[in-house]
Amino acid sequence: MTNVTPVAFAVRGTLVHCPALGNVEVLKDHLLLVDDRGFITYVSSAASESSLQYINQLGSTVRTLPPGSFMLPTFCDLHLHAPQFMYQGTGLDLPLMQWLNEYAYKAEESIDEHADLAEKVYKRLAQRLIEVGTGAVLLFGTIKTDTNLILANAMQEAGVRAFVGKLSMDKSSRPTYKESGHEDSLRSAQDFIERCRNSVASLDEHRRLIEPVITPRFVPTCSDELLENLGGLSKSSSTRVQSHLAESYEAAEWVKAERGIDDIRVFQKNNLLGKGTVQAHCTFLTSEELELLATNHTAVAHCPLSNAYFSEKPFPLREALDKGVPVGLGSDVAGGYSIDIMSSMRHAVATSRMREGTRALEAKTAPVGDSETNSLAIEWKEALFLSTRGGALALGLENSGEFKVGASFDAQHISLYDFGGLTGVGPLDFFDLGPNYTGLTMDMIEKWWCMGDVRNRAGMWVQGNKLI
Structure with missing residues (x-):
């Protein structure tokens, strides 16, 4: 037998992952081994000669x-406002800019003022993320460094892989909730980056689950001087960037009236587009601007549910994918009311089908050749890729989101059917699984994708650590 790193975890069963867009790969009866650092060291059919040797050697320690x-990679949430989790599911009747003033800024200011509240909210948020199978999350925080360190610590202690953004905003419609100027804001961002990294510096590199992220809230809350300096800081400190881009008509028009150019051009001229940047929403981008994202390797956090509430149009998902834009899914709590990425997957498919229906109807009366011929719809298999491997790639997690040697073991155990009790698990019902059952089928996975919930999650691991 080939020598490998000592095995800390071994599992035999069906593995499901999406190595490419639209490709759901079902690996039936496979053996997977994980080392004590949480990395996958072996994946192969359990019937292979080497697997049989491992199984014989490891004996009852094989799960x-x-x-x-089946095992599935954990979900990635590319856009979540951590302090807004506090009032999730309320206030969604207002337009975006009013909603920010009435709910978001007040909540964020409150949580910055009360460290005990921040700790309570963020620990609960981490628990909820684990419940819904989110193993990696890109977070917007608040403007106060200490509060964001509470957030980072809550995620690290819970075992969730988290990219934590301290908001940078030297302008605000709420005078009490902003930084005093671009110099103060820049110093605060630098301080957070240093302190966030130092908080996990004593850990082995593979156990460091948190990273700081430079986070200009969006163009209307940032001066040109601040954006320019943040672009320089990102390069000098090798720190990722996140923001909101072209989210609503009102916000887009505000930027054009104030700056004379679209917000994507504002980000571009300040070196805030590039590899390692995730921009949320992007619903008002043109075809040319999508190509600009692709050229600059800038990822999009697609948030279909919150787009329905706060944007006047849906994100052109199919066009972005066709142009090679890296795309993942975001819950956008609290602009979206559900923290579950399964909800985002379903809304992404539903929105794309509505877009395709509109296109098809318009094509019936349009002159031949004047309309698109490729479908704008995506299917569940593509959405599953976006929530796992696609999201991981958008976050720069090259070795995550699939089951391969060298990848981090970030996985969730999904249970669909109990053969002992002859019944489906949770909300699932199956009426055709008898004694001739030969293993998991694509139809069973699709049923779970459409109807499954937290009751189907029987286990979860991040970097090999068991969280459920």
């Missing part, structure tokens, strides 16, 4: 998944 269940 065997019951039939009717």
Whole structure:
């Protein structure tokens, strides 16, 4: 047998992952081994000669998944406002700019003023993320450094992989909730980056689950001087960037009236587009601007649910994918009411089908050749890729989101059917699984994708650490 790093975890059963857009790969009866650092060291058919040797050697330490269940990579949430989790599911009747003033800024200011509240909210947020299978999350925080360190610590202690953004905003419609100027804001961003990294510096590199992110809230809350300096800081400190881009008509028009150019051009001239940047929403981008994102390797956090509430149009998902824009999914809590990325997957498909329906109807009366011929719809398999491997790539997690040697073992155990009790798990019902059952089918996975919930999650691991 080939020598490998000592095995800390071994599992035998069905593995499901999406190595490419639209490709759901079902690896039936496979053996997967994980080392003590949380990395996958072996993946192969359990019937292979080397697998049989491992199984014989490891004996009862091999965890065997019951039939009717499978391992899946954990979900990635590319856009979540951590302090807004406090009032999730309220106030969604207002337009974006009013909603920010009435709810978001007040909540963020309150949580900055009360460290005990921040700790309570953020620990609960981490628990909820684990419940819904989110193993990696890109977070917007608040403007106060200490509060964001509470957020980072809550995620690290819970075992969730988190990219934490301290807001940079030297302008605000709420006078009490902004930084005093661009110099103060820049110093604060530098301080957070240093202190966030130092908070995990004593840990082995593979155990450092948190990273700081430079986070200009969006163009209307940032001066040109601040944006220019943040672009320089990102380059000098090798720090990722996140923001909101072209989210609503009102915000887009505000930027054009004030700056004379679209917000994407504002980000571009300040070196805030590039590899390592994730821009949320992007609903008002043109075809040319999508190509600009692709050329600059800038990723998009697609938030279909919050777009329905706060943007006047849907994100052109199919066009972005066709142009090679890296795309993942975001919950956008609290602009979106659900923290579950399964909700985002379903809304992404539903929105794309509505877009395709509109296109098809318009094409019936349009002159031949004047309309698109390729479908704008995506299917569930593509959405599953966006929530796992696609999201990981958008976050720069090259070795995550799939089951391969060298990848981090970030996985969730999904249970669909209990053969002992002859019943579906949670909300799922199956009426055709009898004694001739030969293993997990694509139809069973699709049923879970459409109807499954937290009751189907029987286990979860991040970097090999068991969280459920």
